[in-house]
Amino acid sequence: MGPLVQAVAEVAGTLDMFARVPQVLWRLGDDRVIVVRVGGSRPRLTADLTGATAVAWLALDRPRPLSGLIAQLATAGSDDARERTVDAVTELLAAGLIKRQVPVAI
Secondary structure, eight states: OOHHHHHHHHTTTSSOEEEEOSSEEEEEOSSOEEEEEOSSSSOOEEEEEOHHHHHHHHHTTSOEEHHHHHHHHHHTTOTTHHHHHHHHHHHHHHTTSEEEEOOOOO
16 A cells, blocks of 8 residues: 555545646536536646546535545445545545645644
8 A cells, every 4th residue: 555545545544635627617518527627736647537436426426434435435336445535536646636624723
């Protein structure tokens, strides 16, 4: 298990949320989601999301905790929803398409 995968897995059960970054355009295809990252400091990126990664992207229509994403994948019929969600979130984070939001104590 790589360090990013381990870091994502450790977020389960916390109040940390994941959200799409605002600098993206995306379209839903027949069996995939095409995402283009535009603007910002990172270079332009086009991603072709399929499977669990596409389901996770679609579930992030609003910020969600990892547990919420796991529930979405389980609803979509994934037997190993936790592992597939962690992998999907790790892929999306590594590509710079989503970000982790840590709650701020008041």
